[in-house]
Amino acid sequence: MNDGIKVFGFRSGKSYKMIPALLYYAFMAFFIGASVYGELRYYEFETMDYVLMAYKYIFFAILFFSPLIFLSDFRYRKKLPLFKKYTVGSSLTGIIIVWMFCYFMAEVNVLCMSDTWVKSRDAYSEQLKQEQEEVLKKQKDKDTEDKTKKENETTEKISYNVEKNVVSILEV
Numbered sequence: 001m002n003d004g005i006k007v008f009g010f011r012s013g014k015s016y017k018m019i020p021a022l023l024y025y026a027f028m029a030f031f032i033g034a035s036v037y038g039e040l041r042y043y044e045f046e047t048m049d050y051v052l053m054a055y056k057y058i059f060f061a062i063l064f065f066s067p068l069i070f071l072s073d074f075r076y077r078k079k080l081p082l083f084k085k086y087t088v089g090s091s092l093t094g095i096i097i098v099w100m101f102c103y104f105m106a107e108v109n110v111l112c113m114s115d116t117w118v119k120s121r122d123a124y125s126e127q128l129k130q131e132q133e134e135v136l137k138k139q140k141d142k143d144t145e146d147k148t149k150k151e152n153e154t155t156e157k158i159s160y161n162v163e164k165n166v167v168s169i170l171e172v
Helices: 015-042 047-064 066-071 075-079 088-111 115-157
Strands: 158-161 166-169
Touching: 015 047, 047 066, 047 088, 066 088
Parallel strands: none
Antiparallel strands: 158 166
16 A cells, blocks of 8 residues: 555544544535535526636635645645645645635635625525524424423412411322
């Protein structure tokens, strides 16, 4: 395995490093796929928005998979200024610069989206907010109802006889 490519998280072959790396890579792939699906399903697009969305998710993929892309032992790593030294400081600096650049470019793509996309995004966000408020209101009403019901049950179970100075607990 010395001649093969050593992917970040799998280079040492230790399971306590490989399992979190595998979970991270799988979760990020799922996150990007779910984001693309959700955006295509719930937002409205003009033609140029599809191109901008593709660029946005390319930058997000580079951002999320930057450890895989820049910290693995690929041949091109030796040609990248901050990553060829294999030191923690220079690699961390390089990753932070890549993250900042990718996030900035993804946000630039969002700012360039059409008014149609922006209106559909805002409308969907408002719809989600209203649904969340309805759920919270129903939960609050249910909690109030349960509290009232519990208080009623408590008053039904206990009776007081003041004349005889006796407290009776009744089973319901």
